[in-house]
Amino acid sequence: MSTIVAQHPITVYIKRVKARHPMTVTAVKHSHYKIVVKPLASPQHPITYFRKCGKCTTHSGMERQFERMVQEACDAWRAYEIKSFTVSRVPADEVPTN
Numbered sequence: 001m002s003t004i005v006a007q008h009p010i011t012v013y014i015k016r017v018k019a020r021h022p023m024t025v026t027a028v029k030h031s032h033y034k035i036v037v038k039p040l041a042s043p044q045h046p047i048t049y050f051r052k053c054g055k056c057t058t059h060s061g062m063e064r065q066f067e068r069m070v071q072e073a074c075d076a077w078r079a080y081e082i083k084s085f086t087v088s089r090v091p092a093d094e095v096p097t098n
Helices: 059-076
Strands: 002-007 012-016 030-039 047-054 082-090
Touching (some): 047 059, 059 082
């Protein structure tokens, strides 16, 4: 799509405008987190699971999201006897796709 912006007797300026479709699909990027829980009864057999959240655009947003993941994991496993748990951000190719 082109729009004539200004017209002079000698020169015509044409501005290119990108057409936007109302039904365009935007790719949503995600951050993946790996949570490893070591139960007190059997620390040699850790429980590992993954979480996926929308990717934040700022560094402080990523820090807040990471702290939220830690708090949610802590709250989820509070009722059980655990030795330790680890939350880490991992790349998407490290996440298993079952």
